[in-house]
Amino acid sequence: xxxxxxxxxxxxxxxxxxxVHSLAAAxxxxxxxxxxxxxxxxxxxxxxxxxxxxxxxxxxxLEIISSFGVGYDHIDAAAAARHGVVVTHTPxxxxxxxxxxxxxxxxxxxxxxxQADRFVRAGxxxxxxxxxxxxxxxxxxxxxxxxxxxGTAIARRLEAFGVPIVYHTRQKRxxxxxxxxxxxxxxxxxxxxxxLIVPGGPATRNMIDAKVLDALGPEGILINIARGSVVDEQAxxxxxxxxxxxxxxxxxxxxxxxxxxxxxxxxxxxxxxxxGSASVYTREKMDQLIVDNILAWAAGKPPLTPVPETPWRxxxxx
Numbered sequence: 001x002x003x004x005x006x007x008x009x010x011x012x013x014x015x016x017x018x019x020v021h022s023l024a025a026a027x028x029x030x031x032x033x034x035x036x037x038x039x040x041x042x043x044x045x046x047x048x049x050x051x052x053x054x055x056x057x058x059x060x061x062l063e064i065i066s067s068f069g070v071g072y073d074h075i076d077a078a079a080a081a082r083h084g085v086v087v088t089h090t091p092x093x094x095x096x097x098x099x100x101x102x103x104x105x106x107x108x109x110x111x112x113x114x115q116a117d118r119f120v121r122a123g124x125x126x127x128x129x130x131x132x133x134x135x136x137x138x139x140x141x142x143x144x145x146x147x148x149x150x151g152t153a154i155a156r157r158l159e160a161f162g163v164p165i166v167y168h169t170r171q172k173r174x175x176x177x178x179x180x181x182x183x184x185x186x187x188x189x190x191x192x193x194x195x196l197i198v199p200g201g202p203a204t205r206n207m208i209d210a211k212v213l214d215a216l217g218p219e220g221i222l223i224n225i226a227r228g229s230v231v232d233e234q235a236x237x238x239x240x241x242x243x244x245x246x247x248x249x250x251x252x253x254x255x256x257x258x259x260x261x262x263x264x265x266x267x268x269x270x271x272x273x274x275x276g277s278a279s280v281y282t283r284e285k286m287d288q289l290i291v292d293n294i295l296a297w298a299a300g301k302p303p304l305t306p307v308p309e310t311p312w313r314x315x316x317x318x
Contacts, residue, residue, distance in 0.1 A: 002059075004023050007025070014291030015294060020043075021039070041063060041065075052079055056079055063084070066294045078309055086303060087307045088293040090305065092305075094277035094282050098277050103158070110135045110193075140163055140221075141191045142163050142166070143187045143188065147178075148197070152176075154195060188215035192219060194220070194222050196231070205229050218243055225252070227252055240262075250270070250272065253274075257273070
């Protein structure tokens with residue numbers, strides 16, 4: 001089995017009965033890959049590589065890619081399906097942690113909490129109090145872009161704040177009590193906050209563009225807990241500079257770990273280093289799900305969490 005990414009203890013310990021070859025330990029990458037072209041399984045503990053057609057052609061006996069995270073835009077799932085490779089990811093176990101982070105980022109952005117912290121640390125309090133925050137949640141409608149497992153968990157938390165909730169998805173979910181907007185721009189006009197929680201990839205690339213930001217308006221706040229690729233980053237920078245929107249809270253960026261210099265200097269932006277699910281508790285559960293998918297496959301059983309493009313039954317020809 002081939003391990004791509006850091007050899008974390010839960011993964012190494014959980015796969016101790018299998019022979020694991022770690023790319024991170026290879027002195028010569030090309031020689032390493034040539035030596036293990038026969039592997040049947042791959043675990044991806046971090047998206048440090050784009051796993052596409054070239055990888056799949058180099059590993060003709062590969063049967064499963066067990067990957068870390070809900071998002072899997074670092075893997076060409078369509079190509080994997082064509083090669084008969086099932087791809088798994090780690091959904092559900094991180095829902096609550098990411099939802100907590102989304103709410104924390106929202107509060108930090110709306111009430112300027114990181115800015116107030118910097119104010120105290122700089123010794124400015126002695127000269128006068130921190131200015132009143134320009135925004136509040138009390139008079140805002142929150143629009144969720146995406147309403148999957150994590151979006152639902154975020155909405156559940158928002159209900160406790162007593163704020164109106166609306167959402168945009170391709171298909172309405174009739175069981176939800178919130179208003180559905182099939183048109184994203186229309187929802188941006190109706191909302192005061194947009195929280196992004198959609199997958200990355202071509203289908204959502206730059207879906208938050210200048211048109212959406214203009215519709216959100218000068219009192220609007222954007223929170224991105226999804227993928228950096230979902231937002232046209234230059235359009236966002238321009239909207240913030242020109243005060244076309246009020247503020248932004250960002251956990252993800254287009255070219256991580258590089259963050260546009262303009263964002264780093266803006267006081268109306270809260271920046272986090274992609275830590276949506278980053279607690280020891282949750283990351284260990286995600287690592288364990290990588291292991292459990294591999295062990296199920298090794299035992300001839302269906303993997304637990306295959307992605308939609310590579311369902312186990314079709315891969316097995318059942």
